[in-house]
Amino acid sequence: MKPRDISKEIVEMSFASPEKIVHKASESVLIKKLKTKLLVVVFRETDSVIFVITAYITSKVNKYLD
Numbered sequence: 027m028k029p030r031d032i033s034k035e036i037v038e039m040s041f042a043s044p045e046k047i048v049h050k051a052s053e054s055v056l057i058k059k060l061k062t063k064l065l066v067v068v069f070r071e072t073d074s075v076i077f078v079i080t081a082y083i084t085s086k087v088n089k090y091l092d
Contacts, residue, residue: 032082040056040065043058053069054070055068064083066090
């Protein structure tokens with residue numbers, strides 16, 4: 027998350043109130059709106075542990091929220 031300048035706090039906060047979560051076979055994708063952009067977090071959840079695979083910010087709002 028550091029190379030993309032996304033703080034751990036923002037990622038953790040996104041889990042409290044996501045716009046959308048898409049569950050796939052081996053991972054899930056969380057979408058959180060940040061003003062005019064989106065935070066996309068790809069993660070795996072096992073038991074009570076959430077493992078973040080990657081997180082990035084995108085301006086392609088329509089691609090992820092439609």
